[in-house]
Amino acid sequence: MATVTELRYYPVKGCAGVRVEQAELTRAGLAHDRVFMVVDEEGGFRSQRRDPLLATVRPTVAEGGGRLRLAAPGVEPVALAVDTEGPRREVRLFGTPYRAVDQGEEAAAWFSQVLGSPSRLVRVPPEHDRVADGLTPGTSGFADSSAVHLLSRATLDDFHARAAGAGAPLPVERFRPNLVVDGWSEPHTEDLLRRFTVGGAGADAEPPAGPGADLDREPGAEPGAELGYTKLAIRCSVTLVDQTTGAKAGPEPLRTLARYRRATAGGVAFGSKFSVLRPGTLRVGDALTVSAWGPSEL
Template sequence: MTHFTLSGLYIYPVKSLAGINAARWQVTKTGLQHDRKWMLIDNDGQFLSQRQHPRMALIKTALSDKHLTLSAPGMDNLMLPLMPVDGEIISSTIWRDRCDALRVSEQADRWLSRFLNADCQLVYQPDNAIRQVDPDYAHATDQVSFADGFPFLIISENSLASLNHEMQLDLPMARFRPNLVISGCPGYAEDSWREIRIGAIDFRLTKPCSRCAMPTIDPETAQTGKEPLTTLNRVRKWENQVYFGQNALHDQCGVLAVGDIVQIKLTGPNQPPI
């Protein structure tokens, strides 16, 4: 049995806003605690992301025991309750999923709309609003927050090193918005992993992550370039999609910490098969 190490742990409290680099974090039924429990929607209830609004990358997030704090250039910090309880329940849409969501506050809507120069609302996923994972890839009991489709995204350090070598660049891991980063394994080793254990938590890697234009957005400037999609189209393309990283589901709740041992329990053919 081969052992590697968890070297990075990232939480994104608000979908498509900047994330938090943590050393240790709780895992709940929907993934990392507070990960994508908040989301921005437009007036039709459709989720918003950096794909339409690159400036979302400039909004930083911070968590304390009682608050979520948002900060952005030229704006006063916005402090919000960590567990909103009051507010209107509205219907929101993430891709093909319809989800109940709790509207957070008019103050939050004004703050975000002003910075993005676009009408939007901030919503929260209540604990009783269950969003199931695509049954083609998951168990009936698997749940997810406002993430695109899966509770976790796993990328190895050497996969990024291999991609950077192909590009002759040094893009940071933040471009790819993983939850879990693994060190010590060869580049793209995660393509063949099917079941792994990190610390005391088991994971199923059921689907490779197809990539959109978001990694082309510099998280520090919100400027858009051509990489890494140009190179991914050359070296990681399969059936008209490009892939980088693996989506994952977890079998237990508990705690993850940087430095945890990663055990590879089951492997299979590379996904994607390239």
């Protein structure tokens, strides 16, 4: 049986993650995950692919998402009141247009200083209705695609065994997962998941459908969050960035992954992505209960 060993959300797309012991899982992923995004003057999103210094930015969410604190080496930190009501502006994520709420001049000046290029900070608006693709469609904020990225410790350990002699083991942060799980003996078991439950249901969870759906549940028991598989996680040059310094530190892991994890559709796969079918509360130590498996798409 696999259990959750790490939970992380990334408030600002491309910036450092926040590791927690408990988190609410919403329809769009872990609460506060990638609700902010840094864009250029034309509204195109900034990524560690071209702006690796994003990795050095440490965001902190406070007051239930009402305030955002930003810190980075060599720059005075800034604390911002989050705006969800301001004018919408068009932004682009992988060429697809979305609407976002600009977070003002102070945030723009701060990120422009950190990145050395004119930038603005935007937030997902309350009416955001993005549909993420994959085997199980869902929604997400400004994540690359699906709401949740899951990686198993067995998969990471197998990579390190194959990359032996290529340098120090890579920290899991290099792969930027939301959930890290342990307990499977075989690597890449996450590729075979199709549906699973974990944790307890949140306040906005939907009740089970159908007559008698609750008959086997103990009184007061929570049904757990449910997730559905969307696709393999195809890795890019972000994995080459040292997540502490913001420096390119390649060629690993892409060099080793290219030897054994080439995907049919192109690129190399490592970890899997999921849509949220039922929200809930996740905690480190929660067990995964798998209700459906499928073949690997590799």
